[in-house]
Amino acid sequence: MKVEIADPRTDPEPEGWPVFRSRMRLHPVWDYRLLRLEAWTARNPPVLAVVRADDGRVIGGLSVMVCRSWNDQSYAPARYARRTRLRPRWAEVYLPLLSGYPACVLDGDAGVRREAIRCFERELVRFLGTGLLGVMYRAMTLELADAMSGPARMRRQIDPTAVLAGVESEQDWRAAVAPRVRQMLDEFAADPGVRSTAGAARDDLDASELAALLNAHRARQDERAWAGGQRSRIGGLHMDTRSPVSAAYLDELVHRKDIVTRTYTTPGGRLLGFNTMIDHPRSAAVHHWAAVPRAEGGRPDLYVDAYAHCVRQMLERRSGELTAGRAMLGEKAALGFGTRDLFTVAAPRPVLGR
Known part of the structure; x- marks a missing residue:
């Protein structure tokens, strides 16, 4: 060897x-x-x-x-x-x-x-x-x-990673989520102020805009964690070795056939949020997520709708599971996710x- x-x-x-x-x-x-x-x-x-x-x-x-x-x-x-x-x-x-x-x-x-x-x-x-x-x-x-x-x-x-497995239908998933999640999904479906567009291998997106939104979103998460005194068991934010995600990387990513990108915009075309999902036959993944904060005109709880679409995609493609990373585990538990050690x-x- x-x-x-x-x-x-x-x-x-x-x-x-x-x-x-x-x-x-x-x-x-x-x-x-x-x-x-x-x-x-x-x-x-x-x-x-x-x-x-x-x-x-x-x-x-x-x-x-x-x-x-x-x-x-x-x-x-x-x-x-x-x-x-x-x-x-x-x-x-x-x-x-x-x-x-x-x-x-x-x-x-x-x-x-x-x-x-x-x-x-x-x-x-x-x-x-x-x-x-x-x-x-x-x-x-x-x-x-x-x-x-x-x-x-x-x-x-x-900290474990969030995993959704063993779900046979969207109805089963909706029955397993918290009642407030079902309410959010119904409210979003009736909201005329947000438009949602999704597809694989998208060529209609500005990667620089996506990168700016994603890195700003991640920075806000880090600031909230610092303010709340939270520390990750892998070393904490003070030992964070990640780098900002570049526009070049996102541009290559969203053009791939195995990446489904969903964007949320106002009727006037302003980007409010986006999600990338890895479309994988064995282990699909909720990948990047970012949204404009409410204080800057964003629509709260967009991520709930994004997760619902990811679950539908997983079920339609018969993937074995859907993973969703290691952050916000409480919110993901309300969405029906368990964890993997x-x-x-x-x-x-x-x-x-x-």
């Missing part, structure tokens, strides 16, 4: 990666073109680690953020290079644009998974140099966390590869 690490900004797509991605039915965030767009605009750019069997077949992949900074609006995107091998940094195996799913996919049993993780760690040390402080495996499933755990490695259960494992430099 061996591991190769590719920098999407400068390296070609690893041989065999598209075949593996198709065979494992990975979500769009694993597409190398999207990884490249993400990497060029990220403060902490991702690399792709590809795990190969002895015969050269791809049997796994890890999306790895190379981190030098937490979320700081003054920190501009910057290149890292192997010639700065002494610069302190850490790595996060994490999907910041799809945080409810692991940034690690391995095709094999428990022994294969453990060997692949140790091979990955040894190659990452070689790739990044002696400045590497350690690896944080965020938002992992139990079986992956088991492969990443070991002596002197810290493991803890973190996730774990974080921290491996400091001295134990990497062991």
